[in-house]
Amino acid sequence: GLSLVPLAGKPQNRKEYTSDQEVRWCPGCGDYAVLAAVQGMLPTLGLRRENIAFISGIGCSSRFPYYLDTYGMHSIHGRAPSIATGLAVSRPDLSVWVVTGDGDALSIGGNHLMHALRRNVNMTILLFNNRIYGLTKGQYSPTSTPGKVTKSTPAGSIDHAFNPVSLALGAEASFVARTVDSDRAHLTSVLLAAAQHRGTSLVEIYQNCPIFNDDAFAAEKTPQGVLRLEHGQPVTAGDWAVVEEGGRLSLSPLAGAAPIIHDAQAPDPSRAFALSRLAGGMTPVGIFRQVERPAYDDEARAQVATAISSRGRGDLDSLLRGPD
Ligand code: SF4
Numbered sequence: 001g002l003s004l005v006p007l008a009g010k011p012q013n014r015k016e017y018t019s020d021q022e023v024r025w026c027p028g029c030g031d032y033a034v035l036a037a038v039q040g041m042l043p044t045l046g047l048r049r050e051n052i053a054f055i056s057g058i059g060c061s062s063r064f065p066y067y068l069d070t071y072g073m074h075s076i077h078g079r080a081p082s083i084a085t086g087l088a089v090s091r092p093d094l095s096v097w098v099v100t101g102d103g104d105a106l107s108i109g110g111n112h113l114m115h116a117l118r119r120n121v122n123m124t125i126l127l128f129n130n131r132i133y134g135l136t137k138g139q140y141s142p143t144s145t146p147g148k149v150t151k152s153t154p155a156g157s158i159d160h161a162f163n164p165v166s167l168a169l170g171a172e173a174s175f176v177a178r179t180v181d182s183d184r185a186h187l188t189s190v191l192l193a194a195a196q197h198r199g200t201s202l203v204e205i206y207q208n209c210p211i212f213n214d215d216a217f218a219a220e221k222t223p224q225g226v227l228r229l230e231h232g233q234p235v236t237a238g239d240w241a242v243v244e245e246g247g248r249l250s251l252s253p254l255a256g257a258a259p260i261i262h263d264a265q266a267p268d269p270s271r272a273f274a275l276s277r278l279a280g281g282m283t284p285v286g287i288f289r290q291v292e293r294p295a296y297d298d299e300a301r302a303q304v305a306t307a308i309s310s311r312g313r314g315d316l317d318s319l320l321r322g323p324d
């Protein structure tokens with residue numbers, strides 16, 4: 001979320017957000033498309049580059065900060081949300097971003113992700129999901145589908161996979177969205193909405209890894225494979241509609257159906273959760289949830305301001321000691 005002084009003067013362009021570092025992802029990696037979309041979107045925020053920080057963990061996607069001409073930190077495995085929390089609390093003048101992958105965010109970093117989401121720290125988390133460990137050359141991850149044969153699951157994965165959108169909604173994250181690397185316009189619009197949201201925004205990006213898990217999202221790259229969610233609009237795609245019967249959501253032929261109306265602003269996340277679990281071969285993409293609730297860093301700073309106004313500004317010791 002943004003609360004910064006807008007940039008005065010000449011408009012920025014994508015080039016100003018492109019660093020001089022050589023991009024070292026494999027040819028054809030979906031990460032390139034996400035980088036291009038982010039570099040194209042950042043200038044439209046009207047912020048100073050020095051007021052933007054990208055914090056990553058470990059993995060292929062975590063090389064992201066090198067390629068952006070903003071501040072950034074390639075940090076430690078799974079801990080980017082915690083480092084970003086410290087930054088967001090202490091520096092309200094920054095737009096704070098986290099770049100992570102399915103292994104980084106959901107395996108070693110699951111704990112850190114979950115608590116950032118529940119606290120609603122003011123940051124935007126981009127979760128690149130390729131359903132594999134790419135950097136370490138192709139082991140199964142927490143989002144790999146059951147039965148997946150990889151180097152570390154030669155007889156097929158027996159793990160039940162995480163659905164990152166369901167997970168974030170279960171933690172009552174205030175902004176939860178899903179998009180696909182190959183759809184530039186959709187990706188850009190979701191990134192922009194996530195950046196402008198105050199609180200934690202979680203954006204799951206289906207990202208192709210052509211080397212170790214090619215075409216994991218082949219279905220979602222066809223118009224028949226996705227169901228676009230638009231707030232206030234009926235949930236339909238082509239000849240199909242999402243209907244509710246007996247408290248359950250299902251796909252139904254559009255003719256004669258009464259589609260549900262998508263409400264991303266519903267205080268109760270239950271229906272968004274049901275949408276994230278929709279069966280039937282179509283994947284909902286778009287903004288599942290976008291609600292207002294107090295941001296952790298705003299509340300933490302307010303407590304510090306209250307302490308200073310009642311006790312006077314002093315060193316940390318005198319603040320902690322309280323009034324004499
Ligand atoms: Fe991209 Fe996969 Fe190569 Fe990593 S291993 S850079 S995710 S293509």
Ligand code: MG
Binds near residue numbers: 059101130141
């Ligand atoms: Mg991965």
